[in-house]
Amino acid sequence: MTYQDFKNPDVAQAWDADNRSLNPSRSEQLDMLLTVIADHYQAGKTILDLGMGTGLVEAMLFQRVPQAQVVGVDGSAAMLELAHERLQPHASQYTALIHDFSDIATLQLPPSAYQIVFSVQTLHHLTDLQMGEAYRFIYDTLDAGGLFLLLDRIAVVQGGLYDVYRSLWARQDALHQSKVHGAEGATFAEHQAVVAGRGDLPLGLERHLELLKQAGFEAACMHLQTNRALLVGRRG
Numbered sequence: 586m587t588y589q590d591f592k593n594p595d596v597a598q599a600w601d602a603d604n605r606s607l608n609p610s611r612s613e614q615l616d617m618l619l620t621v622i623a624d625h626y627q628a629g630k631t632i633l634d635l636g637m638g639t640g641l642v643e644a645m646l647f648q649r650v651p652q653a654q655v656v657g658v659d660g661s662a663a664m665l666e667l668a669h670e671r672l673q674p675h676a677s678q679y680t681a682l683i684h685d686f687s688d689i690a691t692l693q694l695p696p697s698a699y700q701i702v703f704s705v706q707t708l709h710h711l712t713d714l715q716m717g718e719a720y721r722f723i724y725d726t727l728d729a730g731g732l733f734l735l736l737d738r739i740a741v742v743q744g745g746l747y748d749v750y751r752s753l754w755a756r757q758d759a760l761h762q763s764k765v766h767g768a769e770g771a772t773f774a775e776h777q778a779v780v781a782g783r784g785d786l787p788l789g790l791e792r793h794l795e796l797l798k799q800a801g802f803e804a805a806c807m808h809l810q811t812n813r814a815l816l817v818g819r820r821g
Protein backbone atom coordinates (compact mmCIF):
# COMPACT_ATOMS: atom_id res chain seq x y z
CA MET A 586 0.00 0.00 0.00
CA THR A 587 1.53 3.33 -0.96
CA TYR A 588 0.97 6.48 1.09
CA GLN A 589 -1.15 7.86 -1.79
CA ASP A 590 -3.36 4.72 -1.70
CA PHE A 591 -4.43 5.59 1.85
CA LYS A 592 -6.08 8.76 0.51
CA ASN A 593 -8.60 6.59 -1.37
CA PRO A 594 -11.73 6.06 0.81
CA ASP A 595 -12.12 2.44 -0.42
CA VAL A 596 -8.54 1.62 0.55
CA ALA A 597 -9.06 3.33 3.91
CA GLN A 598 -12.15 1.17 4.56
CA ALA A 599 -10.38 -2.01 3.45
CA TRP A 600 -7.32 -1.33 5.62
CA ASP A 601 -9.52 -0.54 8.58
CA ALA A 602 -11.39 -3.86 8.13
CA ASP A 603 -8.23 -6.01 7.87
CA ASN A 604 -4.94 -4.79 9.32
CA ARG A 605 -3.69 -8.07 10.76
CA SER A 606 -3.51 -10.67 7.98
CA LEU A 607 -0.27 -9.16 6.66
CA ASN A 608 1.04 -8.30 10.12
CA PRO A 609 0.30 -10.99 12.69
CA SER A 610 2.76 -9.32 15.10
CA ARG A 611 0.58 -6.21 15.29
CA SER A 612 -1.58 -7.32 18.24
CA GLU A 613 1.32 -8.23 20.50
CA GLN A 614 3.46 -5.23 19.56
CA LEU A 615 0.52 -2.85 20.01
CA ASP A 616 -0.15 -4.37 23.40
CA MET A 617 3.50 -3.74 24.32
CA LEU A 618 3.33 -0.14 23.05
CA LEU A 619 0.12 0.54 25.00
CA THR A 620 1.56 -1.08 28.13
CA VAL A 621 4.54 1.29 28.04
CA ILE A 622 2.26 4.29 27.48
CA ALA A 623 -0.12 3.23 30.28
CA ASP A 624 2.81 2.85 32.69
CA HIS A 625 4.49 6.15 31.79
CA TYR A 626 1.78 8.62 30.79
CA GLN A 627 1.40 11.57 33.14
CA ALA A 628 -2.13 12.99 33.31
CA GLY A 629 -2.37 16.47 31.79
CA LYS A 630 0.42 15.84 29.26
CA THR A 631 -0.10 15.21 25.56
CA ILE A 632 0.58 12.16 23.39
CA LEU A 633 1.43 12.74 19.73
CA ASP A 634 0.56 10.04 17.16
CA LEU A 635 2.30 10.38 13.80
CA GLY A 636 0.06 8.41 11.43
CA MET A 637 -3.26 8.36 13.29
CA GLY A 638 -4.97 6.51 10.45
CA THR A 639 -8.50 5.37 11.30
CA GLY A 640 -8.00 5.85 15.05
CA LEU A 641 -7.65 2.13 15.83
CA VAL A 642 -4.74 2.74 18.18
CA GLU A 643 -6.47 5.67 19.91
CA ALA A 644 -9.59 3.53 20.52
CA MET A 645 -7.38 1.02 22.36
CA LEU A 646 -5.41 3.78 24.07
CA PHE A 647 -8.53 5.46 25.50
CA GLN A 648 -9.60 2.07 26.93
CA ARG A 649 -6.24 1.62 28.63
CA VAL A 650 -5.59 5.25 29.59
CA PRO A 651 -9.00 6.93 29.96
CA GLN A 652 -7.51 10.36 30.75
CA ALA A 653 -5.14 10.40 27.75
CA GLN A 654 -4.98 13.55 25.57
CA VAL A 655 -3.84 12.97 21.99
CA VAL A 656 -2.81 15.01 18.99
CA GLY A 657 -3.03 12.74 15.94
CA VAL A 658 -1.55 13.63 12.56
CA ASP A 659 -2.07 11.92 9.21
CA GLY A 660 -1.85 12.86 5.55
CA SER A 661 -5.06 11.09 4.55
CA ALA A 662 -8.41 12.83 5.04
CA ALA A 663 -10.14 9.51 4.21
CA MET A 664 -8.35 7.71 7.07
CA LEU A 665 -9.05 10.56 9.51
CA GLU A 666 -12.74 10.58 8.59
CA LEU A 667 -12.99 6.99 9.80
CA ALA A 668 -11.04 7.99 12.91
CA HIS A 669 -13.59 10.71 13.69
CA GLU A 670 -16.44 8.19 13.38
CA ARG A 671 -14.66 5.68 15.62
CA LEU A 672 -13.59 8.22 18.23
CA GLN A 673 -16.84 10.20 18.56
CA PRO A 674 -17.22 9.24 22.25
CA HIS A 675 -13.73 10.66 22.89
CA ALA A 676 -14.09 13.86 20.85
CA SER A 677 -12.85 16.03 23.72
CA GLN A 678 -9.68 13.96 24.08
CA TYR A 679 -8.04 14.35 20.72
CA THR A 680 -7.16 16.83 18.00
CA ALA A 681 -6.53 15.61 14.45
CA LEU A 682 -4.32 17.42 11.94
CA ILE A 683 -3.60 16.74 8.27
CA HIS A 684 0.05 16.90 7.28
CA ASP A 685 2.53 15.09 5.05
CA PHE A 686 5.46 13.68 7.04
CA SER A 687 7.79 14.01 4.06
CA ASP A 688 7.82 17.69 5.07
CA ILE A 689 7.67 17.19 8.82
CA ALA A 690 9.70 20.32 9.66
CA THR A 691 6.69 22.48 8.70
CA LEU A 692 4.24 20.58 10.93
CA GLN A 693 2.80 23.06 13.43
CA LEU A 694 1.53 21.33 16.53
CA PRO A 695 -0.77 22.91 19.11
CA PRO A 696 1.47 24.19 21.93
CA SER A 697 1.46 21.50 24.63
CA ALA A 698 3.70 19.38 26.82
CA TYR A 699 4.39 16.38 24.57
CA GLN A 700 5.47 13.63 26.91
CA ILE A 701 5.01 10.70 24.51
CA VAL A 702 5.23 10.42 20.72
CA PHE A 703 4.34 7.19 18.94
CA SER A 704 4.04 6.06 15.34
CA VAL A 705 2.54 2.78 14.16
CA GLN A 706 3.10 1.31 10.67
CA THR A 707 3.55 4.73 9.08
CA LEU A 708 7.10 6.09 8.88
CA HIS A 709 8.35 3.34 6.53
CA HIS A 710 6.99 5.55 3.74
CA LEU A 711 9.81 8.07 4.38
CA THR A 712 13.24 8.13 2.76
CA ASP A 713 16.39 7.78 4.87
CA LEU A 714 16.85 11.57 4.81
CA GLN A 715 13.22 12.24 5.75
CA MET A 716 13.43 9.68 8.55
CA GLY A 717 16.41 11.51 10.04
CA GLU A 718 14.41 14.75 9.88
CA ALA A 719 11.41 13.03 11.48
CA TYR A 720 13.53 11.76 14.37
CA ARG A 721 14.98 15.23 14.94
CA PHE A 722 11.46 16.73 14.86
CA ILE A 723 10.22 14.14 17.36
CA TYR A 724 13.20 14.75 19.65
CA ASP A 725 12.66 18.53 19.55
CA THR A 726 8.91 18.09 20.18
CA LEU A 727 9.29 15.88 23.24
CA ASP A 728 9.63 17.15 26.80
CA ALA A 729 12.88 16.26 28.55
CA GLY A 730 12.58 12.61 29.64
CA GLY A 731 9.80 11.98 27.09
CA LEU A 732 9.43 8.72 25.20
CA PHE A 733 9.19 7.93 21.50
CA LEU A 734 7.77 4.55 20.46
CA LEU A 735 8.04 3.31 16.89
CA LEU A 736 6.15 0.20 15.82
CA ASP A 737 6.94 -0.44 12.18
CA ARG A 738 8.10 -2.61 9.36
CA ILE A 739 11.88 -2.70 9.04
CA ALA A 740 13.95 -3.72 6.03
CA VAL A 741 15.23 -7.21 5.44
CA VAL A 742 18.84 -6.32 4.67
CA GLN A 743 20.47 -9.73 5.07
CA GLY A 744 19.55 -11.32 1.72
CA GLY A 745 21.58 -14.42 2.62
CA LEU A 746 19.09 -15.14 5.41
CA TYR A 747 15.95 -14.62 3.34
CA ASP A 748 15.06 -18.34 3.46
CA VAL A 749 15.09 -18.13 7.26
CA TYR A 750 12.70 -15.15 7.21
CA ARG A 751 10.42 -17.24 4.95
CA SER A 752 10.41 -20.16 7.42
CA LEU A 753 9.42 -17.85 10.24
CA TRP A 754 6.71 -16.12 8.19
CA ALA A 755 5.25 -19.55 7.31
CA ARG A 756 5.29 -20.44 11.01
CA GLN A 757 3.49 -17.21 11.88
CA ASP A 758 0.90 -17.82 9.17
CA ALA A 759 0.20 -21.30 10.54
CA LEU A 760 -0.20 -19.90 14.06
CA HIS A 761 -2.27 -16.83 13.20
CA GLN A 762 -3.99 -17.71 9.89
CA SER A 763 -2.10 -14.76 8.35
CA LYS A 764 -0.76 -14.37 4.80
CA VAL A 765 2.78 -13.01 5.12
CA HIS A 766 4.72 -15.89 3.53
CA GLY A 767 2.89 -15.64 0.21
CA ALA A 768 2.89 -11.85 0.13
CA GLU A 769 6.58 -11.06 0.68
CA GLY A 770 8.13 -12.77 -2.36
CA ALA A 771 9.67 -16.20 -2.93
CA THR A 772 13.25 -14.92 -3.29
CA PHE A 773 15.13 -11.95 -1.85
CA ALA A 774 15.09 -10.24 -5.28
CA GLU A 775 11.33 -10.77 -5.51
CA HIS A 776 10.94 -9.44 -1.98
CA GLN A 777 12.82 -6.24 -2.83
CA ALA A 778 10.55 -5.76 -5.88
CA VAL A 779 7.43 -6.37 -3.75
CA VAL A 780 8.58 -3.83 -1.14
CA ALA A 781 9.36 -1.23 -3.82
CA GLY A 782 6.02 -1.93 -5.57
CA ARG A 783 4.17 -1.17 -2.34
CA GLY A 784 6.01 2.15 -2.14
CA ASP A 785 7.62 1.07 1.13
CA LEU A 786 11.06 2.43 2.02
CA PRO A 787 11.83 0.57 5.25
CA LEU A 788 15.21 1.08 6.89
CA GLY A 789 17.20 -1.69 8.56
CA LEU A 790 17.19 -2.03 12.32
CA GLU A 791 20.77 -0.80 12.74
CA ARG A 792 20.07 2.28 10.61
CA HIS A 793 17.01 3.16 12.71
CA LEU A 794 19.05 2.93 15.90
CA GLU A 795 21.84 4.98 14.35
CA LEU A 796 19.43 7.75 13.26
CA LEU A 797 17.69 7.77 16.63
CA LYS A 798 21.03 8.16 18.40
CA GLN A 799 22.10 10.89 15.96
CA ALA A 800 18.89 12.76 16.81
CA GLY A 801 19.88 12.61 20.48
CA PHE A 802 17.80 9.68 21.75
CA GLU A 803 18.87 6.90 24.04
CA ALA A 804 17.35 4.13 21.94
CA ALA A 805 16.79 0.37 21.89
CA CYS A 806 14.84 -2.27 20.04
CA MET A 807 12.38 -3.69 22.56
CA HIS A 808 10.77 -6.33 20.36
CA LEU A 809 11.58 -7.80 16.97
CA GLN A 810 9.55 -10.37 15.04
CA THR A 811 11.39 -10.95 11.75
CA ASN A 812 10.82 -7.59 9.96
CA ARG A 813 8.46 -5.98 12.49
CA ALA A 814 9.98 -3.98 15.31
CA LEU A 815 9.10 -1.99 18.38
CA LEU A 816 11.79 0.63 19.02
CA VAL A 817 11.84 3.02 21.95
CA GLY A 818 13.83 6.22 22.38
CA ARG A 819 14.04 8.56 25.36
CA ARG A 820 14.93 12.24 25.17
CA GLY A 821 17.53 12.94 27.83
Ligand SMILES: C[S@@+](CC[C@H](N)C(=O)[O-])C[C@H]1O[C@@H](n2cnc3c(N)ncnc32)[C@H](O)[C@@H]1O
Pocket residue numbers: 588591592635636637638639640641642658659660661664684685686687704705706707708710
Ligand atom coordinates in the same frame (compact mmCIF):
# COMPACT_ATOMS: atom_id res chain seq x y z
C1 LIG B 1 -0.95 1.46 7.76
S1 LIG B 1 -1.76 2.93 8.24
C2 LIG B 1 -1.53 2.89 9.99
C3 LIG B 1 -2.52 3.74 10.76
C4 LIG B 1 -2.44 3.64 12.28
N1 LIG B 1 -1.14 4.10 12.76
C5 LIG B 1 -2.69 2.23 12.74
O1 LIG B 1 -1.71 1.52 12.97
O2 LIG B 1 -3.84 1.83 12.87
C6 LIG B 1 -0.56 4.14 7.70
C7 LIG B 1 -1.03 5.56 7.84
O3 LIG B 1 0.08 6.43 7.64
C8 LIG B 1 -0.32 7.52 6.86
N2 LIG B 1 0.88 8.01 6.15
C9 LIG B 1 1.75 7.28 5.45
N3 LIG B 1 2.72 8.06 4.94
C10 LIG B 1 2.43 9.33 5.32
C11 LIG B 1 3.04 10.59 5.10
N4 LIG B 1 4.14 10.72 4.35
N5 LIG B 1 2.47 11.68 5.66
C12 LIG B 1 1.35 11.57 6.40
N6 LIG B 1 0.71 10.41 6.64
C13 LIG B 1 1.25 9.28 6.11
C14 LIG B 1 -1.39 6.97 5.94
O4 LIG B 1 -2.24 7.99 5.45
C15 LIG B 1 -2.09 5.97 6.85
O5 LIG B 1 -3.17 6.55 7.51
